[in-house]
Amino acid sequence: MKRFKGKMEDGGASSSGAVESKAGFVLGNVAEVVERILTFVPNKSLFRLASVCRLWRNCARRVLRTRQNLSWLSASGSSLYEEHVLFRTMEEGLESVFLLPQTVLLMMDNESFTGHHGAFRHKKAKRCQSADKLDVVDRLRRLLPSSCDLLCVITPGIVLTPSEPAGQVPKEFMEGEAGFSLLFPAMEGVHIRPFHFCKNSLSDTTLEKAGLAANPDLKVVLLFGYEAYKTGAARFLNQLLEPLGRSNVLIAGGHVESVLPHKRDCCSPGSFGVTGLTLSGPRIQGASVLMDQAVNTPASAEVTMRRLKAANIPESNTVGFMFACVARGHNHYSDQPNVEADIFHKLFPRVPLFGFFGNGEIGCDRIVKENYTLSQTDANGLQHGYTTVMSLVHLG
Template identity: 85%
Template sequence: MENDGASCSGAVESKAGFVLGNVAEVVEKILTFVPTKSVFRSARVCRLWRNCARRVLRTRQKMSWISASGSSRYEEHILLRNMEEALENVFLLPQTVLLMMDNENFTGHHSSFRHKKAKRCQSEDEVDVMDRLRRLLPGNCEILCVITPGIVLSPSPTACLIPQEFMEGEAGFSLLFPAMEGVHIRPFHFCKKSLSDSALEKAGLAGNPDLKVVLLFGYDAYKTGAARFLNQLLEPLGRNNVLIAGGHVERVFPQKRDCCSPGSFGVVGLTLSGPKIQGASVLLDQDVSMPAAAEVTIRRLKAANIPESNTVGFMFACVARGHNHYNGQHNVEADTFHKLFPGVPLFGFFGNGEIGCDRIVKENYTLSQTDANGLQHGYTTVMSLVHLG
């Protein structure tokens, strides 16, 4: 009887091995349940598995994200620590990554990690962060990292989507964009040395009829000449049928920054182009200081009729808003967005000035017109929807 059992077990293993080595449909179905990093490892088994892995990876075209909040016991920011483990379990291959972290770990002009005894210079922090990200992410991945006073994020995709506003403590998120059919995402970075017509065209900000959304973040905007510089960029964009959203932040870590002189002002951001992209935004001005008024304004995004699948919300608010603006009531704007769009994750920041305006899609997909001055605000919130097809 024991020999019969061993023989039966061997037969089953033999049949299973035959199926896994010869039936592509079965292998492909199994790989759909496997995180992307494990799919890459599986692709080394044999030619059949490699071909199945390639087909599975081509289907993973929806954005994902990693979020973190709390207090890190380590020298680095809690988001960077959490990404190391979380990236093992994502179901996409990131092509472009947008990270936002609070400035809790990056304080003062001589930024330092608060757990370290010796202060380190700003460039050292930047090198550490970008080197860490390059080790975590694929080598050809475009990385844009933004440091802000406060963070708005939704928990991880496997948890509930109730967004949270963090004006204190460590918090951050990374939006992971894979290669998507009909969607082209390009990062850009301009300082006063690099802004030119040819550079704008190369970034997809000029001469690009498919441009639909521009996420734009200015840094060192208080310095002389920064306002004029930003207008050079916003004026042509404001005349186009393009959604513009963003604001002014504390610091940025672009992937390449050799064009900037120390202390130079500039802008970074992402252009989103393609026939499948849709976007709309509303502006909560300074007078909107009650939850009911916030809901009335954000509800206008419903008029855009943007599909809520594969869609992300962005909230760029003044650091003077949040619970300070709503008589001590926390999470007002994020909760209102979730009430109206329960299936859409929300991300953003509390910053030093907002960029955007009311742009609601009309029947022929024409956005409301504006000018450069009408795109820059203070004490407001820009709330946007971006659909990725």
């Protein structure tokens, strides 16, 4: 019996070794199997696995090329740490995202920098605002790839879609800690480029370099002005909006509290300026509607937003943007919360929605689709107050 048991044990070990040998052969030689396995691996781990061997490196590269859909991380509520609640979410979430961010658009509430509502502000109450902002930029740079373009905007209120798969219903936050980061990977047929101008840097040359002029592939401009109340800011912004208003591009955005330091070596502290993203490429489509002050009931808001639905923009790999006045939200709808975000979700249940409550809105009714543009305004009709600009941007 002992001899028989020994033979059985030897046979079991031999069988196990044979299985491991076959598995090792498959994983070292069958690209189809390796590539299929790597599709289930987050990008950060994927880069580590790419160093195993040449086969795995080639498989990893092919998997990376398939990950061209937008993703996002968002958070709300009070943080238990000395930093904004969004940072903890990003630190954990970036470990498991299935893309490599090339451009990041990040927005956070203004209370974290000017009020005492966030927990992390209590321990920093005596620190100046600019020092806090520099800390934020440094923190973000450590979290994101070094080659990633970052645009960070501070606003009075936030509109976001939760990043948890179970509850992706957009929410409006007019107070309290909230923020999101939109993660754009490299995408075929799509070129996303950040820009920043102040009164010292705006010229025909810099406009062309940023892709805002002499760019036939330009389809969408997300544009955010800051310190807009200062003398000369309106005239400065018109210099940028006039040529854009005459072009066949979708323009959406508004006036925000501030932007985090972004190539500010040309600007004096506290000066006005504008920042944003250009989205160029033949695959991009977009549409926007302007909800004016008269749109003040859920029924009228839905009627207006159905014009956005009628544009027939593809909803896959598409993101919604909502740029609203701080006077809207529940204050505008007889104390009913989340009216506009709920209607958007009703009409576009598979499209995430992001944006802010700001100090003025930029946009109009416009469709940019395939080889034509439908616009109902000119450059003089792009700036508004007490309105909401609701937009769709399809990335192909």
